[in-house]
Amino acid sequence: MKIDLEARSQEKFGRPLAELDDTTICTMLEDIVREHAATMPLNEGKRRLYYLSAEFLIGRLLTNNLIELGVYDDVKAQLAAAGHDLGAVEEREVEPSLGNGGLGRLAACFLDSIATLGLPGDGVGLNYHYGLFHQRFVDLQQAAEPDGWLDRQDWLVKDEKAYTVEFGGFTVKSRLYDIDVLGYGRTTKNRLRLFDLESVDDSLVPVNSIDFDKGELAKNLTLFLYPDDSDDAGRLLRVYQEYFMVSNAAQLILDEAVERGSNLHDLPDYAVVQINDTHPSMVIPELVRLLVDVHGFEFDEAVSVVRRMVAYTNHTILAEALEKWPLESLKTVAPRIAEIVVKLDELERAENGSNDAVAIVRDGVVHMAHMAIHYGFSINGVAALHTKILEDTELHPFYELYPEKFSNKTNGITFRRWIMDANPALSGVLDDVLGTDWRTSCDLSGLLAFKDDDAVLARLDDAKSEAKAGMREFLWETQGVRIPEDAIIDVQVKRIHEYKRQQMLALYIIWKYLDIKNGNIPARPLTIIFGGKAAPAYTIAQDIIHLILLLSRWIAADPVVSPHLQVVMIENYNVSAAERVIPAADISEQISLASKEASGTSNMKFMLNGAVTLCTLDGANVEIADLVGDENIYTFGTSSKEVERLYAEHAYDAHAHYLRPGVKLLVDFIANPAFLALGNAERLHRLHDDMAWKDWFMALLDIEEYIQKKEQVLADYENRDAWRKKSLVNIAKAGAFSSDRTIRQYNEDIWHL
Ligand code: 4GP
Incomplete structure (x- = not known):
């Protein structure tokens, strides 16, 4: 692909490139990419994958697409020659x-890999007009504002296909939009297909209560990324959305199969x-419905067809x-689907001897995962430990029935x-040291040979410094926060959830604050960065955000502690923020x-960006630890087996842990009089009491070992040579976590495209 920005600027605007502003250039580049993508053929193949998901967190697309098309450097140079910075345009x-x-x-990483491997496979979901809320901090608390993105975006292309979806008592028409999904170095593409309502009405936003008047549903069904499910109305709306999604998807699948x-x-x-x-699991009865009601199949044959094509x-x-x-x-939502679900339940009971533990319908409740397992041909977990837990505990009765369906x-x-995209400095170093093959193979293991090479270690260190400078600039511009240049960057970014234990890191901060107050001055400043949103209906998660924001302000105002310890909570953490913060991290x-x-x-x-992990042996951390070896990771905490035992035997006594002197001090600090005066007393009391009496995710069980481990990490950081080696090993071993590898496995074991 050849791009001549100067010519395009003259042709479109009658002005030289140098005179355009960043927004105009951004739109112009998006147009160029979109027009080019429109000419690219689809990946072909008899069997096509439909990746159904209620969510696709795709992030910004411009840079990514320029990289996929191999024109990023050229575009950057052309812009620079005209006095523009591509970074600012992005x-x-x-x-x-x-x-x-x-x-x-x-799901977004997968779409990228599926396209990069040249496999025929599209994402299918919904075109929410207001996606996840925009997070703001007001009075040290999270405020959720609607985030309308549609009127300012350029990637959606209207598709010819449109369907009718019948709900109980009313019918709607759909409209389909596509976003082209390019693969790295590929001349063919896939698509992300997003269904919307023909009759949608944007003027209805924002609303907090849902109107179940059928006319209203036809206007608002796709306005929100699945809404608050803390009450019956929210839950019912979600069922409506899910059925709208899968009915369109199923019709699309049949249509395209017939075309082929x-x-x-x-x-x-x-x-x-x-x-x-499970959000798209109603696609199972919907496919059965279409085959039986529209295409005249016998019920049994329809079921046997569907059983061979759905994986969960x-x-x-x-x-x-x-x-x-x-x-x-x-x-209420789809009476015919309810009927089919009941028949699927009867069929399953007939086949498996009516075992309530695995039933689809039990006591008037439909278990969507059970349906997906019985009527899908494959079920997988997303990390070795997780899959093991599914097989041994959570879904054990299913594993006994269908061991062959399970895989990791x-x-x-x-x-x-x-x-x-996120770390050009590090990418450049890897190009110089390894050659550019890693860009397609994702194999970075060649780096291990340079573990004792001072020059390479120094270059990796420079790349980290460059990423840190970028992050400092980003945090200053977007959050108004200044980060000390020599600070250790310690990051926890993810949804706010008690099981992820942001509250445990908050307790560490309290410990560290008190330790510095006691005169133990750290060797260099420590900046602890959080980012993440809490579901609006999740009260304790909001309380945790409040505590973090309070600590941040409290410490910043303390002249003794603030030169050594800083707490930052990024407002509205999203994919773009992640791309700035993750490359800069020292500790994960x-x-x-x-x-x-x-x-x-x-x-x-x-890990890929050279941070060293401080972790419990949970999820894929277990696999990271196996790969990098003990000396290149810091692990702590109660094992998953022991945690499972504590839950099973109701043997965790939060209050007993709270009463330990070192622990009580930290927890009680949450509700100290100064905090209660400065912050929201109700939130602080609730969080304090929750931790002291309930602590459902056992932060107090692991807190002491965590503090110890973290102090060791900070001490080890001062041995700069050893730390750089740890960082190198982490990068070198990250190839195992390329989504290209994951997608190859899905394809070989499940999809067979
Ligand atoms: C998340 C899991 O919490 C996370 O561990 C995993 O890495 C990720 O899926 C992708 O598999 N789950 C969700 C969810 O986002 O909504 O259940």
Whole structure:
């Protein structure tokens, strides 16, 4: 592809490139990429993958697409020659916010890898007009504002296809938008297909209460990334959204299979559906419905077809993701689907001897994961430990029934975004040291040969300094925070959730604050950075944010402590912020309660960018630890087996742990009189009492060992030579976590494209 920006500028605006502003240039570049992508053919193949997901957290696309097309350096140079900075232009792009967290970001990395490997496979989801909320901090608390992104974006292309979706009592028409998904160095593409309502009405936003008047539903169904599910109305709306998504997806799948020559009896030869958590699991009864009601199949044959084409990924063992819908809700939303679900349940009971533990419908409740396992041909977890827990505990009765369906697919991250785009300095060093093959192979193991090479270690160190300078600039410009140049950068970025234990890091901060007050001055400043959003209905998570913001302000105002300790909570943490912060990190905080984090993917991003991990043996941390070896990682905490035992036997006594003198001091600090005066007393009391009496995710069980380990990390950081080697080994071993590897495994074991 050849781009002549000067010519384009003259042609479009009658002005030289030098005179355009950043926003105009951004739009111009987006147009150029989109127009070029429109001419690229789709990846072809008889069997096509449909990756169904309620979330796709794709992040900004411009830089990524320029890299995929191999024109990034050229565009940068042309802009520079006209006095522009591509970095500043990139900042003009609005980030689509079509996802909440890990599962949505994983889906985006997967789309990138599927396209890069040249496999025929599209993402299918919903075109939410207001994605995840925009987070603001007001009075040291999270405020959630609607984040309309649609009117300022340029990637969506209207597709010809449109369907009708029948709900109980009313019918809507859909509209389909595509975003082209390019692969690295590829001349073919895939798409992200996002369904919207034909009759959607943007003027309805923002609303907090949902109107179930059928006319209103036809206007607002796609306005929100699945909304608050803390009450019945929110849950019902989610069922409506899910059915809208899967009905469109199923119609699209059948349509395209027929276009490619399928007679539908051979549908599994033409299509495979990967369902991302249980949100799209109604695609199973919907496919059966279409085959029976529209295409005249016998019920049994329809079921046998669907059974050979649907695969399910489980992303968490937390109950909230294993959706259970009242059968009554299904009857309201889509009566025919409720009927089919009941038949699927009867069929399953007939086959497996009516075992309630694995039933699809039990006591009027539909267990979506159970349906996905019985009627899918594959179920996978997302890290070795997670899959083991599914097999041995959480889904054990299913594992006994269908051991052959279970497999592990450890998550991965796309190297295009997480190093080439996010960390050009490090990418440049790797090019010089290893040659550029790593850009396609994602194999960085050649770096190990330079473990004792001072020049290479120094260059890696320079790249880290450059990334830190970029992050400092970003945090100053967007958050108004200044970070000391020589600070150790210690980062925990992810959704705010008790199991991820941001509250445990907050307790460490209290400990460190008191330690410095006691005269123990650290060798150099420590900057602890948090980023993440809390679900608006998740009260304790909001309380944790409040505590972090309070600590941040309190410490910044303390003349004794502030030169040595800084706490930063990034406002509105998103993919773009992650790209600035992760490359700069020295320490990667992965401190979830063992057994609770299915995999994690930020752990992989940090490692790839040379941070050293401080972690519990949870999720993919276990695999990172195996790869890098004991001397290049810091692990601590109660094992997942022991945690499972404590839960099973109700043997964890939070209050007994709280009463230990060192611990009580820290927890009580949350509700000290000065904090109560400065902050929100209700939030602080609630969080304090929760930790002192309940502590469901056992932060107090691990806190002492955590503090000890972290102090060791900080001390070891001062041995600069040894630390640089640790960092090198982490980068060198990160190839195992390329999402290209993950996608190859999905394809070889599940999709067979
Ligand atoms: C997340 C898991 O919490 C995380 O451990 C995992 O890395 C990620 O999925 C991708 O597999 N789960 C979700 C969710 O985001 O909504 O269940």
